[in-house]
Amino acid sequence: MTDLTAALESGDDTASTLEAVCTHAVRAVPGAEIASVTVITEGKAETAAYTDEIALRVDRAQYAAGDGPCLRAAATGEIVRMSLPHAGREWPEFVDFARGEGIGSYLAAPLRVDETLSGALNLFSTESHGFEELDGKVLELYTVVVASGLRTTRRFRRAHDLAAHLDTAMRNRAVIEQAKGILMAAHSISDVEAMQRLIRESQNTNVKLREVAVRFVHEATRPAG
Known part of the structure; x- marks a missing residue:
């Protein structure tokens, strides 16, 4: 035994x-x-x-x-x-x-x-x-x-699966918050308005919200030229 x-x-x-x-x-x-x-x-x-x-x-x-x-x-x-x-x-x-x-x-x-x-x-x-x-x-x-x-x-x-889901959720939230911050600074809009823009882009392109945010952050932070 x-x-x-x-x-x-x-x-x-x-x-x-x-x-x-x-x-x-x-x-x-x-x-x-x-x-x-x-x-x-x-x-x-x-x-x-x-x-x-x-x-x-x-x-x-x-x-x-x-x-x-x-x-x-x-x-x-x-x-x-x-x-x-x-x-x-x-x-x-x-x-x-x-x-x-x-x-x-x-x-x-x-x-x-x-x-x-x-x-x-x-x-x-x-x-x-x-x-x-x-x-x-x-x-x-x-x-x-x-x-x-x-x-x-x-x-x-x-427990492992829950931790993985939480980790994914936190990473998703982080990049979405980063994209919102860039939009707010660039267009002088509120937090809510920035989120609405991201959601609309997600719906119009049929792309997940996180992917929209990742793409936006990448474009905004890419070096010019």
Whole structure:
């Protein structure tokens, strides 16, 4: 678990974080051979990370059917353990597909990051043991760590985006104020009148206000000749 925490802290993006989760989960749970992470945003499910193409195909079979162990775990918030040879009645089409891919057991633990992002951490085995109850508990611990790490990542990105927007807004305002000042001095007009001139030019030329201001400042400060 310490190794996983370090991977979460050092991950450059969400994709690398989830890939690290899959790798560590397979190592942690006996009998697990393949892992994937299902994420659900605005009701749409997709596989965000996986250790084998088989997991991607099996997950997509669930999404197409609209039900299956990972979707059930995400919807109910409960761990789903199943031996595929004994689960045909509940999800016959999915089970047939998964067994055709060589999967014998499936374990899914719900993953909830916030109101807009949920999903499941999924483990697959070619054996039909169905995983043990303890395996589900171990996987559940991983989802807690993962959710915490992803929340931190999302908060950091929101703060970073906000800072970038504020920086852009400040730079936009600075050049607009500079253009207004030049207009006020050149034409002996008020602050409001200078702003109106810039707005009219923006509307008449269908160019953003900031670009109009940048162009005006450039022309006004360009050396003669």
